[in-house]
Amino acid sequence: RKEVEQDPGPFNVPEGATVAFNCTYSNSASQSFFWYRQDCRKEPKLLMSVYSSGNEDGRFTAQLNRASQYISLLIRDSKLSDSATYLCVVNKNTGNQFYFGTGTSLTVIP
């Protein structure tokens, strides 16, 4: 079983829509969780960390469910500029063991 699993999509949504991505992880000892955004032919960039109580940054909301071992990312009021691949990343031991999902592709359509 993969350490981190994501639905690769693609997700094609109209501007203004709300879209949600889920990601599951296999190791219950995982400590830290992140969402990254990667534009075509560019490096991944940190979008937000995911905290146990859930956290919000503008139009983006991240949640963690330790019991079911998944994290989610909700994007409200989608913009054209949100089109990218979203990577779920899990850190196993608050150290240097990071595990990446395959990424979920999002295209926001005018």
Next chain:
Amino acid sequence: ETGVTQTPRHLVMGMTNKKSLKCEQHLGHNAMYWYKQSAKKPLELMFVYSLEERVENNSVPSRFSPECPNSSHLFLHLHTLQPEDSALYLCASSQDGGDNSPLHFGNGTRLTVT
């Protein structure tokens, strides 16, 4: 400069060439990484250095040779590569032992092996 910088941005090399990729981080981190990303594939971890010691070598062929002279610099020496080694090579850094410390990536070197 701030963040993680990589050079060169683009590299084309023949299979008999020897070249090196360079990475420098200005974030005061103590761990550095090399990742490979091939087209339409997830990131593959190649090497991890923590406190200048290699802590992971993820079954990478010996034609890739990393070097970490100090906590701010990381190199990837390349020799006798194959066309299937063409990919985006990403350097990253993090604070090993830091609570909830994410990876910070450089902008990558796009390598083409001819």
